Amino acid sequence: MLRYFFRRVVQLIPVFFITTFLIFLVVRIIPGDPIQAQFGERRIPENLRAAYIERYHFNEPLWKQYFLYMRDVLSFDLGDSVASQRPINDIFREAIPRSATLAGLSVFFVALFSIPMGIFSARHKNSKADNSFLVITLIMLAIPPFVLGLLAQLFFGLRWNLFPISGVGEGLYSYILPALVISTSLMAIESRLMRTTLLDTFREDYLRTARAKGLTEGRVFRIHALRNALIPIVTVLGIDFGALLGGTIVTESVFNIPGIGFQITRAIVQRDTTIITGISIFLVMAYLLINLLVDMIYAWLDPRIRYD
């Protein structure tokens, strides 16, 4: 297990450096002077400009800028925002709990909906209900989140006055509508996954054995089929949570929730290059770590993977 862990970590390292360097490179070639962008049309005093260049190493060759930057990143210092001069770590400390609340609530809704729905579809395979449910899930997938967000604001917020539609002023309650919007497409994917894994499990030999032992159909389903079919879905819900932790650009913008996604949108508008790079690199790290975690869980569940 330990050997497999190290092998996976060694594979991650080049991916991490390739991705971060790509981000670093592309952000640096974004047209427009990032220092000038902070001053609008005003002229920048020479000494101030020099201080900026000194601070962000803009005068060094690109590879050295990258090297200096990664040295800071690896010691958990993402530097300061060019626009607000605030440490990016502070901005993160505020934004991450908001995105995490949203992520947690969304995953909760996904689990609440997709597991029962998947079970139902699998038990009534190819029935009228199952087929119409396929079409419903495809519609849920085809609606872009921002359209769904706007429609939800129109109906649930303005017409029926059920939920607040902007900001986080009302605590957990203000996260419900955006979380429902985020979870819609995931509900569609995850309930299909639940259906497929359950159907695959129904074909397993150990289910036949359980039946042959004379267990009741309900017990075969609950203890033998469902438990095993839940493993992949729980893993995927974990991945979803990890991915959402990095914020959702669209939904956070539509509902004005100042999480990670909202911060990166603002950074783009303000040409705040250090935040763009910082958040992107944070997201890449989060993605890679979650993938590592998932691989480890799979390897633990299925020993064949370890010896592959």
Added chain:
Amino acid sequence: MTNVIHPPESSSTVDESRTFWRDSWRILRRRWLFWFSLIIIIVFIAMAAFPEAFVAPSPGPDDPSGKFCLLTNDRLAPSAEHWYGTDVQGCDYYAQVTHGARVSLIVALFATLFSVTIGILLGGLAGFYGGWLDAFVSRIADGFFALPYLVGAIIVLSALTTQGSRQIWHVTVAIGSLGWPAVVRLYRSTVLQVKNLEYVQAARALGASDGRIIYRHILPNAIAPTLVYSTIGMGSVIAVEATLSFLGIGLPINSISWGIMLTEAGNRIENTPHLLIFPSIYLIVASLGFVLMGEQLREAFDPRQR
């Protein structure tokens, strides 16, 4: 007595020959969802190609006839004269929404072609030759995967242009350049499955060149999953293009696109909900058409479903 041995009859008089594509077609043509999604796709392609057939002259704030845009007509609710109402400029919204199909379909088609071409090329080479080439291509694809899609699109778009000078092809390239790694992964894995099959070995034994094997023997037999993926992909590109425009990093605000219309609508949902509803419906239905079609193709192409 004529005991001549009859030569085998030509294939046309025997059973219809059974090829993979013909079998798939047999399955498809029996499904109403296939026809349903095909009709949606055809209607939207027609709308994109000949919007004049759906609504007379081209609309826009500089509409010469004044028939479609009258500033005094701004923000009218839907009526018999203006089916979908009018927008803030007083333009007929039905005409606007209809003309919006063009941008969406152009971006969807070319961005998908772009990523599929690169994906098949790199994925095919990586899968066929393996070794360092495979490792190199796969690691770069992994790198792209690690970057969240929208963040990637935002970064690429900001690097390509500034807000004012942005055009359709910038958006197309940005979306396409993020889509290829998924195609590489998919196509590479199918090539890996196909390349060791007997008929490929047979072709090799007969002395076929690598190029011929890849083009004549592997490509036709490994393309089906990629075809499914790109059909569904067209649906998601339509949504992504609208999303980028909505975030203010897609098309310029004077273009006629569903994403831009929805941005406008989002700022004033309370008073003019019709501005939100109609482009939403078009966007969802267009996207759904391709997703449904992809699902039907997936089931028809999958031998295990037969």
